[in-house]
Structure formats: structure tokens, C-alpha cells
Amino acid sequence: MNEVSDILIVEDEPKIAELVSDYLKSAGYTATHIAHGDEVLPWLEHHAPKLVLLDVMLPGRDGLTLCREIRYRSPQIGIIMLTARVEEIDRLLGLEIGADDYICKPFSPREVLARCKALLRRMESSEEQGPEGAAKQGLVLDPQGWRALADGQDLGLTAIEFQLLSVMMQNPGRIYSREQLMEQMYRDHRIVSERTVDSHVKKLRKKIADAWPTREIIHSVYGVGYKYSPEPR
Incomplete structure (x- = not known):
């Protein structure tokens, strides 16, 4: 049986990942950090996060490719893209391939927490519908x-x-x-x-x-x- 984890943070910048992780944990969520794109799908085979914070630029598999694959394999997982690239094509592609939302860098950890809470509430409400x-x-x-x-x-x-x-x-x-x-x-x-x-x-x-x-x-x-x-x- 898969281990349950609230939020998976896929981010190759250690300081950003640590800041976001600490903020999420202080709000009561469990958070796991992965820095390399190639490690995400193998990890998901044994874990079941509710939400993935997914950076666009990653070593190995990039965030857009991972978003498409995660959405195909596990449509129930929420996905929020993180990007420092402001070109419209990145925002467009991120949502086209199945992301629920995106956040542009630089961002405050409060914004990340608010977006995560909002998406998780919507997902929980959907599950509770009779x-x-x-x-x-x-x-x-x-x-x-x-x-x-x-x-x-x-x-x-x-x-x-x-x-x-x-x-x-x-x-x-x-x-x-x-x-x-x-x-x-x-x-x-x-x-x-x-x-x-x-x-x-x-x-x-x-x-x-x-x-x-x-x-x-x-x-x-x-x-x-x-x-x-x-x-x-």
C-alpha cells in the first residue's frame, strides 16, 4: 500500500525548497523534497501525495514533461507549477498539459501556502460530493x-x-x-x-x-x- 504524503516539492534550488517545506510543515502539512526530475516518477510509484509543487526547470526530466506524465498516471493528484520564466508560452503549456495552477518566482511562502490550501480544499470538496x-x-x-x-x-x-x-x-x-x-x-x-x-x-x-x-x-x-x-x- 502506498505511503501517504500531503505535498511533494520538486525543486532543484535547495534554499527555495527548504523555505517552502518549512512553511508548509509549520501549517501542519507533511512535505517531501525531490531535487532531480528523474527521481519523481519512481518515488510516486511508492508514495501518494495529494499535491505536487513542480518547478518547470529541473535537471533530468523537466517540469512540463513531468506534469503531463503525472496527470496521465495519477489524475487525482493536484499540480501547481513553479516557474521563473515569464514568457507566456511557459504559462500556457503548464496549464495546457494538466496543471491546476502556477506560481511565478520570486514568490512568498505565504502565497504558496495559500494556493496549496485553496487547491486542497477544492479537491477535498470534490471527494466529499455524494x-x-x-x-x-x-x-x-x-x-x-x-x-x-x-x-x-x-x-x-x-x-x-x-x-x-x-x-x-x-x-x-x-x-x-x-x-x-x-x-x-x-x-x-x-x-x-x-x-x-x-x-x-x-x-x-x-x-x-x-x-x-x-x-x-x-x-x-x-x-x-x-x-x-x-x-x-
Whole structure:
């Protein structure tokens, strides 16, 4: 049986890893540190963390590759990317391949702790949901568990994808510009590009299409943005 550990810190800078680990432990979490990318997957074969803090730049396997592999092997594990690279492509890729959130360096340990707590709360709420919600037909949002259910099937949305869908579903038929969607999705005023929104919409559409192959409920409005329409075209 796998040993349970709350948080795995994958970071090759010892001082950062030690600071984050001490802060998490002081808040009551158990934390383990790995500095080399090649050691992560073998460790996960014998341990079951609830969440992984994953640096993008690592010796051996890089963080983006590890994120993809962890998400494929263990979809229940929460993933927060840590990056000192501010280019949009890194932020975009981190969330495209299944990360739940990202934090840019330099960061304060308080911010890391707050992000970890928020993600763990969402994950715990999702686990506590009973079967009643899953029995509902149509597209149903579960705000407590941060889930979207299509005829009872969990779409497996990331936090950002859930927020995106939630915003559009509040006003069916309303056309949202990319800027309006960014304001609702990123309330911490982080810097993102319109391309990032397009990427999230693309991935959200794919997850909906996997559940409903014959329906299209999120539509592009050329030159303007996107809208949610509950009725198929």
C-alpha cells in the first residue's frame, strides 16, 4: 500500500525548497523534497501525495514533461507549477498539459501556502460530493467541488477551465470578449495574453466534446469572443 504524503516539492534550488517545506510543515502539512526530475516518477510509484509543487526547470526530466506524465498516471493528484520564466508560452503549456495552477518566482511562502490550501480544499470538496449530483442530466456545475458534470460524467476540468465555463454559463447567449473573460478568470491581476484564453477554450471544448460528441455549446463569435449556448446548433 502506498505511503501517504500531503505535498511533494520538486525543486532543484535547495534554499527555495527548504523555505517552502518549512512553511508548509509549520501549517501542519507533511512535505517531501525531490531535487532531480528523474527521481519523481519512481518515488510516486511508492508514495501518494495529494499535491505536487513542480518547478518547470529541473535537471533530468523537466517540469512540463513531468506534469503531463503525472496527470496521465495519477489524475487525482493536484499540480501547481513553479516557474521563473515569464514568457507566456511557459504559462500556457503548464496549464495546457494538466496543471491546476502556477506560481511565478520570486514568490512568498505565504502565497504558496495559500494556493496549496485553496487547491486542497477544492479537491477535498470534490471527494466529499455524494452520488446525487452525478445523477443529474445536462450540464451541471458543482461549485463546492469545482466540477462540471455532463449527464453525470465529470469533465475533469482544471480550476481555470471551471471558472471559464462558470462565467459563460451565468449568462447563456451573452458574448464575452477575451478581455472580459480574463478579468473574471484571473482576479489576482496576473499577466496573461488573449492566446491563453483561446487555449483554455479549446481544451474546455475538447473535454465537453469527449462527453457530448454531437453537441457544441461554446461558440466562437468572430472578432468578438465567445458565448455559451445550451442548445446545439
